[in-house]
Amino acid sequence: MTPAFADAGAEALPLHIVSPEGLADLGGRLGAGAAAWLAATGFKGDLGELRLLPGPEGAVLGAVAGFGTASARRRRRFGVVKALAGLPAGAWRIEGELTPAERTEVALGWLLAGYRFGRYRKAKGPEARLVCPDGVDAERMIAMARGEFLTRDLINTPAQDMGPGELEAEFVALAGRHGAAVAVVRGDDLLEQGFPMVHAVGRASPRAPRIMEMRWGSEGPALTLVGKGVCFDTGGLNLKPSSGMNLMKKDMGGAATVMGLAQMIMELGLPVRLRVIVPAVENVVSGNALKPKDILTSRKGLTVEVNDTDAEGRLILGDALAWAAEEPSDLLVSMATLTGAARVAVGPDLAPYYCDDAGVVAALEAGAAEGCDPVWRLPFHDAYESVIEPGIADLDNAPGFGFAGSITAALFLRRFADHPRYVHFDIYGHTPTEAPARPKGGVGQGARAMLCGLPGMLGL
Template structure:
């Protein structure tokens, strides 16, 4: 059920009591609420919700227990499903009110583009609580990323992804330029062209710029593989079922860009999205092909299913040419990252120690988990090729997330700071704040770092 945030409650608004874990006795509750909780054996454990009836049988109020940790606060998303529609307000705030309200808004998300769903709405007043505009800014960026990933490829191919970026550019006054089809060869993006040329929709490089030209340069690159068959090294059918999410890096970069522009962050923002389908046709690129790259590095293709790093490499090279202060790429890149850390904990890679510390702190503060993995240089030798400058994969299958990051690092030289995020982009098991489906990962944590680095926030 969608959650609409209001500045102040109306006369018919009902209270929500946030209480601490195992803190029912200390909570500032009336006798009636406390007696009802005791009569129903209510346990004040994180995320437990209790609806309190009025004398006429209607719901009078609600209470939910939340722990002290940041990640506990997002469990308030349960209220989006548990509360009856109508107006509500907060009677007592939890330890992390901003995350609790964000959890409620995220928990009310539903992907409704392809079927009729109930349109009930919760109206929640946040008077004397978190910054309503700030919660909405973050929630809207996350919802945009979720919507893009959830949309099937027949409606979210390279053409449609380009239109999404153009609409976002129109909304915030950004400029958008696109290089597509054989123009990619003319403009020296050979690997983007090679990966996407077998599709019925032309491959393209989408390029959005926003902000003052003399502001610090922040560049985001997102993997936009709108569907991945694996190419001639075709995936098994079961492995293709979620491949509409292989543009999850692009979706998250777009969501993050919307957050940045909505906050009017004083940066010169550039967003680069190589948008392709890795399809199978007579002109599909092949295992053992040797591809030139924009960087001048030649790449032997050890596996056509490792295509994301190829399109990212050309886009990263372009980004790097103007030496941005910060260069960030996001991609649903490797199964190895999921084996190492599971679907809920994205790894990130950087050789910027200060940025690594800031990201780790922000991940904890925002309850947007991240874990740093090393750019372990000796593993780069495993990408060697006897006939080209590098292979796109190793032959031993070990350290796949690390070697993919090391491959990308070959194409970044001039950026002051670079970081790579290997995300899953999907919620596999529903959470109070996240239904099964496309997910925004790492962008709230990254946004916090950016707001503090460039926006002067404490």
């Protein structure tokens, strides 16, 4: 499915977006008949409310959508797009006293709300189309939505059709669309080329583990993105219960999100030297599966005691981040569906992140507001460093501390990233219930915040 606006030259019906405070003025502009109709139908301007405006012969002359109060909009991002489902087919143009930021949010929300996952059954998208509002960068909005749609499609596809090989095919296809170069190391070659932890996690599956690299752009600051690509996670020998396994097709959500972000960057032609690294594995059970208490020697040379084979994401990211750090970059970012502790801390809607660079943090927070992509900073708390040191090896992949699981996982990754401007996202990658512009299922988190924050982070 391709997000798009209606043609700017199309005949479009007016969609009046109004808050409760502006309802009286709107009635005056629309005329006595329309005002009486809105009053008779009980329209109050609540967020997501919709009324079609009838003409004298029964034709639809336009529509009025409730923008709600500022408090309601803070509580429910993109809430106004709930009204879109009731609009008849055709082109629509926004009318109303909206700020540039509000027009951008409505336009982006409209595009994102049009997503349907149609791989396994026919999915009919909305037939109403929006003319891009004045002052909104249509190309940028479409690029954001297209990257998000790629991320959602990848996460929503079940593991039978999205194993390491299929994820590689999508990775290569993405690179091909934008003229990027790709390199892939697979199977036992991972041992020979220095990715022992990626190999150890994925070796039990008949679908060979691999690590993939994409390079694009020849000028500008260097940006490296690393995404966790566990295409399915049974937990390994520390097997998950069925309730914990049901959503594990989404455990490659970090890979899907960095791929979506990479698409946005390349489609918009940002002046960066982009490098994307994705380790892709299945964490399953067989006779040669990774065992609890095994000790692995990582690419960086650090030894890791495996105290839980279900804490495998940080192992494959360790090798990937070490590889990333071997080449200088201006910013290093990792994204992963890494810990349940992050969900306990902030729930499914927020993308918690870790970063110690004040300039990057400020730019990311501003980007989150601009991109309507909420994030929340958690600390690299140095006092917990000792928790990830088991004594028998340099690091412990699953310390029995019982607290701060997302923080200790982030500290583990920081040992491999070894970068002064490192950002780590511990995302969920899934919307558990239908929400405005976020259908139930796979979702990107942090990508739009990063895209909008990159100018401030990299001086673009």
